[in-house]
Amino acid sequence: VDDWRRLEDLTLSEFESVASKRVQERVWAYIQGGSGEERTLRANREAFLRRTVRPRALVDVSELDLRTPFLGHTTAAPFFVSPMAYQAEVHPDGEVGVARAARDHGILASYSTLSSNSLEDIATVSRSTPRWFQLYLQPDPLVGERLVQRAEAAEYSAVVLTVDTPVLGVRDRQTIGGFAMDSSVPIGNGGEVLPPARAPAQQGNVYRLRDEASQTWGVIDRLRSHTKLPIVVKGILSAEDARQALAHGAKGILVSNHGGRQLDGAPATLDVLPEVVTAVGKDAEVYVDGGARRGTDILIALALGARGVGIGRPVLWALAVGGADGVRRYFELLKVELATVMALAGVRSVAEIDRDVLRDPG
Amino acid sequence: VDDWRRLEDLTLSEFESVASKRVQERVWAYIQGGSGEERTLRANREAFLRRTVRPRALVDVSELDLRTPFLGHTTAAPFFVSPMAYQAEVHPDGEVGVARAARDHGILASYSTLSSNSLEDIATVSRSTPRWFQLYLQPDPLVGERLVQRAEAAEYSAVVLTVDTPVLGVRDRQTIGGFAMDSSVPIGNGGEVLPPARAPAQQGNVYRLRDEASQTWGVIDRLRSHTKLPIVVKGILSAEDARQALAHGAKGILVSNHGGRQLDGAPATLDVLPEVVTAVGKDAEVYVDGGARRGTDILIALALGARGVGIGRPVLWALAVGGADGVRRYFELLKVELATVMALAGVRSVAEIDRDVLRDPG
Amino acid sequence: VDDWRRLEDLTLSEFESVASKRVQERVWAYIQGGSGEERTLRANREAFLRRTVRPRALVDVSELDLRTPFLGHTTAAPFFVSPMAYQAEVHPDGEVGVARAARDHGILASYSTLSSNSLEDIATVSRSTPRWFQLYLQPDPLVGERLVQRAEAAEYSAVVLTVDTPVLGVRDRQTIGGFAMDSSVPIGNGGEVLPPARAPAQQGNVYRLRDEASQTWGVIDRLRSHTKLPIVVKGILSAEDARQALAHGAKGILVSNHGGRQLDGAPATLDVLPEVVTAVGKDAEVYVDGGARRGTDILIALALGARGVGIGRPVLWALAVGGADGVRRYFELLKVELATVMALAGVRSVAEIDRDVLRDPG
């Protein structure tokens, strides 16, 4: 009871610090860390702080409509949960907890190949709320195919193919904290599923990666031959790669640098978003994740052309703070804040958000 | 006596830190906080620090004239008190204390709809010193009309219509500090007066705001039909909205982002000022508030075209430090500093301050 | 003896912190403080840090010549001591201590109207080393004339007329520290000499300054009629004012913002230097002070066209650290560092330093 009252009072400013006290240090290092010196992790956040928004006064904003269609499914808001692994390490509620909260708030969520709960268990609690299945390429392509077939059977509405992880980034904070992305951390989707390779291995004069690192754009075509689900390509950071993804039939492009966990030195996603939006035009939906924390951030990303904004670490903070209840509280606060900033910016629906909302579209 | 001597010695650099020790924590959170991550709160201040001023030597500056007309009423200086609510929470002297200090120094002050003292009590102590009444749109328009009629009867010289608050910004610092802008804080202008709505409320698939959020620019025309007082529109942050305000008969435009308390991500007011000044031309007076602290700041804002500069938090700091006496000391110091920087910049009167005073007009 | 050995080991990086422990807090506040929020004080320093220098390799730099002519008098280096008041407050050696060190190192020094020692006592120890007398305009012009006549009699080689001080800047740090620039601090040049006015005084509807604040550029002509000494005008921060000074017969222009102690918000002197150099051409010598600390700073300022660089606070730090011996050690270190950076930049004499030394002349 006491805890629940506390959750009711929590503001968006407090989830991170409260969460830091509720998880093990090794898990906190996993959640918070980026790769290398974490320059991309910082850049993601700073890119939002560089933009300014233009308030407009005396617009009729008595009714605010946050509903947003993602690949034909309407959800309650233009943000969604980015795929993140191992959520039972953060809180026993795990992905099933996130799914319950997402279902109750009508929020789109995506679930990792490396989820602690099985994709079927997640689907069961999600009911009719749309959900996406994230796929890491597997050394054995059959393992990947089976995952996609299960996702289709469990009525996921899209496959999010991650293309930025032929090998894991060098994540020192995580290593120092003692969180290993290996077989010691249980994966809900079955023992045959492998996390991305940890590092290249020296072999004579060269370094070698696992077989999936040899995949090129044709992998999207092959994936499409195994599923009717639309493909969202995650990890695009240039107009060139966006065009490649479209040419191979992607229906969605997720501009992402993996939360600053892969190539340290990669640009902030928000800085890349405009060139990808221009390259894609009306041929696919464009999403972005990395660094979004508040209602203003979502408004900015939408003004720069994103259909939706993926939320990563903050959902884990909320999960750490209070399991499914924590995530519910977070969704509630973020929706209310987004409705508030929309009202203050003089826009009544997500469809009305365009570049005019920004003072310096950068 | 001891305290009074201390006040005599105080410099402009010290009010904030002294004030922080003299008010309750919840009140301090209310005074200091902004919305969201407080990016706009910081931006307001930083915009002043980015400008540089050009000193001019060997100008005859033996006499310095700070007098400034506001809508036809001459005051002693080009700064004024921005409207701020609930001043009795800061010090028992409340708005009446500020009014006494403003009267003794000939400074224009504006008073909030949500003042702790009644607008009539404020008027009584103000005597012939000009004062403005700030109006928040009320869900029941009749309540607003009555407030304006009372202000006219009490010989206020203008109505400041706030247009940036269809709903309150999300003010986490204030929430965490435990200061609620609700019925628990007494309002001097009567029980029928309501603070702005705290947040949008979910209603089925949309979020709804109170009735006043549906108001558009015609509200200025309606307000003008109820009063002979000139209308100053507060909360303008774009040339477009400034033109709208003029088209509906505003006589003054107050460039303001509500001290960084409404849309977090809104631009610094000083950065917006030039485009508003250009749009308005000679059709109205333009004022600015947000982030001004020192004589140099006032000089900069005037050089960028403002007729006057609204002072917010520093007046509350001064009130916290010493009630009406604290505010008197603050006005005295700010006037002397402004006279000093004018002398050093080689300008003898506020009318002489133009863009040549700036090195990089930005 | 112990102390003397310590001084021998001191590096340029250490004078400031050592000095901070050797003077009274009120004196430290006086030395270190600027006006207002000290934005100009910070800007002076940052302007040097923004420039980069181009090293050149394999130039014959076996002999390095630092000698520099100032108004026809050759000194040992292109830096000089800027005028600073009240040096006996810093160390009993006072200006006479600085003069002994300057004499032993062949360094040009300028001495304030408000020196603790009399200008004659300073002259006596200086012997043939050139020295400048700084003049604050006095309310009674006869007082100023007599000072200049005494300086001429005592064989000073120039008069430095300060033009940026019709009133003192608002120096909060100094006020808080308790250092009053008033009659409580003895002035070596006699009781008739007045420091600049502390603040404008309200008189009815306006603020008034002392009589000298009414002086305009003609004051230079009048000064020239009373002395054969060349006039250096100190406190110029624009091409316009530099041209005025030249038109009235100035032989030197000292680009200065009074060490960030007068108009807070004034530009960094280094940023203004190029426009003044361009405006002045060959008609006068141009000097700069404010923020120079190291050999590299002097190289940069000379590359931007300064004939010489005034050193302020560091000389007081050195005086605080060890009296005349401290200043000697400082001069020695600064000369050696300047010779070193000249060698590394591939220039052999101050005459060889030009814009090519800079990578980005800004």
Add this chain to the structure above:
Amino acid sequence: VDDWRRLEDLTLSEFESVASKRVQERVWAYIQGGSGEERTLRANREAFLRRTVRPRALVDVSELDLRTPFLGHTTAAPFFVSPMAYQAEVHPDGEVGVARAARDHGILASYSTLSSNSLEDIATVSRSTPRWFQLYLQPDPLVGERLVQRAEAAEYSAVVLTVDTPVLGVRDRQTIGGFAMDSSVPIGNGGEVLPPARAPAQQGNVYRLRDEASQTWGVIDRLRSHTKLPIVVKGILSAEDARQALAHGAKGILVSNHGGRQLDGAPATLDVLPEVVTAVGKDAEVYVDGGARRGTDILIALALGARGVGIGRPVLWALAVGGADGVRRYFELLKVELATVMALAGVRSVAEIDRDVLRDPG
């Protein structure tokens, strides 16, 4: 054993802090310090952090080839050890320890004139791994010639001629820490070898440097007449000096500011690299050192045209942490990280790294 396990777990983020606890304070001051205010030291690092890299997805990166030819000798990676003096002060393994690690990893290393171990002892352990001998010009040219002849006899593959040190920079941190670059620190190459001159000495009206400071570009020709080894010129920071070096027969240009230890205020090496690369074209190999710490840094420098990247302080940190074993661990981690960032950037070999890898080539 315990220590060894620890070394196995160490990440690139930890070497610096671990090292700081394993060496004497005076040695730490020597390793870490720069000249003057260390502005160039900081600039070197910041220049890398300003660049961003473009990840490319779905490139076949299953095999990553880091091999890099330096002046015709193929090594295992595009980074090398920059010359650094006195390595036995850091760890008893000294340069011989670094040489063992470099040999085991196929990494090019360069060794200072001022090495603690003799160049012959270094050569013995290096075996067939290429190594470079760094030469400081000596006051007696015969001493330098003999060093070069010994290096040629010991099968070094190039001479690195340092041209930025006619005198040592003013290194306050080192002085304060008590590390003297004088005869108290043993030099492995024999008692006749001298470190660079510490400071210019006053002689009458000028400052003088030792004889070698009079050398100009012809010194390269003379050096070439004494050895068949190719000459790499170290300390170039402008296109002009690069052209001079080429004109006198240099085969390699090392863009270096001596790790921020010589001219404080010199530009970041990474900022200068592009103009040198353009000036040099295909006439020589261009290398860069200063500030590179991580795999991303190496990728950036190569993308800007460097053939190889010199690593300085991090090698000393690794040596301090664990002697030869520490350096082995460091090389292993840096190679794996470089292979990882290459994979994530979609490049398979160092030859494939070009400007397209950068988002903003600056």
